Amino acid sequence: MSPKNHRSHAKSEQLEAGSDRATPILHQKAREIQPYGKITRMPIALDENVRAESVGNLNQILADTMTLRDMYKKHHWQVSGHTFYQLHLLFDKHHGEQDELVDEIAERIQLLGGISLAMAADIAETTIIPRPPRGREEVPVQISRLLEAHEFILKEARTMAKQADEAGDDGTNDLLVSDVIRTNELQVWFVAEHVVDVPVVRAANA
Ligand SMILES: [Fe+2]
Numbered sequence: 001m002s003p004k005n006h007r008s009h010a011k012s013e014q015l016e017a018g019s020d021r022a023t024p025i026l027h028q029k030a031r032e033i034q035p036y037g038k039i040t041r042m043p044i045a046l047d048e049n050v051r052a053e054s055v056g057n058l059n060q061i062l063a064d065t066m067t068l069r070d071m072y073k074k075h076h077w078q079v080s081g082h083t084f085y086q087l088h089l090l091f092d093k094h095h096g097e098q099d100e101l102v103d104e105i106a107e108r109i110q111l112l113g114g115i116s117l118a119m120a121a122d123i124a125e126t127t128i129i130p131r132p133p134r135g136r137e138e139v140p141v142q143i144s145r146l147l148e149a150h151e152f153i154l155k156e157a158r159t160m161a162k163q164a165d166e167a168g169d170d171g172t173n174d175l176l177v178s179d180v181i182r183t184n185e186l187q188v189w190f191v192a193e194h195v196v197d198v199p200v201v202r203a204a205n206a
Contacts, residue, residue: 034115042113046169054172055114057160061153061180062105062117063126068149069098071132075146078136083194087139094187101179108175128152143195150188157181 034040039052072095079087106116117123124131129149137145161176198204 036115038115040113042111044111046112048113050167050169051112051114053167054164054169055109055112057156057163058105058109058112058172058175059114059117060126060128061157061160061176062102062109063123064129064149064153064156065098065101065105065180066117066123067127067129068146068153069095069102071129071146071149072098074132075142079139079142080136081139083139087194090190094190097183097187101183104175104179108172112172128156140195143191146191147188147195150184150191154181154184154188157184 039048039055041048042051044051072091076088076091076095079091106118109116117126129152130145132145157176157180161173161181164170164172164176
């Protein structure tokens, strides 16, 4: 049988067997195409060791940023008291901004040839931010936790930005300085001003 005849023979067999190309093929499995920790080659004029160092640093910042992002949502839902409405909205705004950072950090890890962490269990194992309790806490405690988390991120981001600068990875340095550091600094201001003990109705020294 010629190759052409063989193909048409196979095709008619499929049709006869009632084969349906629209049927989903389920439960497929295969080996990973890139194991975690392996850096693929990427033609962006940066040595593999430079990209590997940036990937490692960015995955740490990613895990901590995802944790802070989720803490904002927790506090958005669980906030209480006379500042409920403004903090409910502010916490959600910051959640959205942290979520944008998460995507930028994760996509930079991929473009450097690395693999970005993604799943909650991996984030929980990696983050350096202390785990808050499941229950509700008072506003000053919620805010203290947020400020502490921001400072962990700012401290490591400053160190990592210098490392990236010295290694010649300008893109990672720019992401850390222009996006991670700037966003976190601004959010710290907006949150920290809520725990300044000023009178609400009567001036203290009137
Ligand atoms: Fe909401």
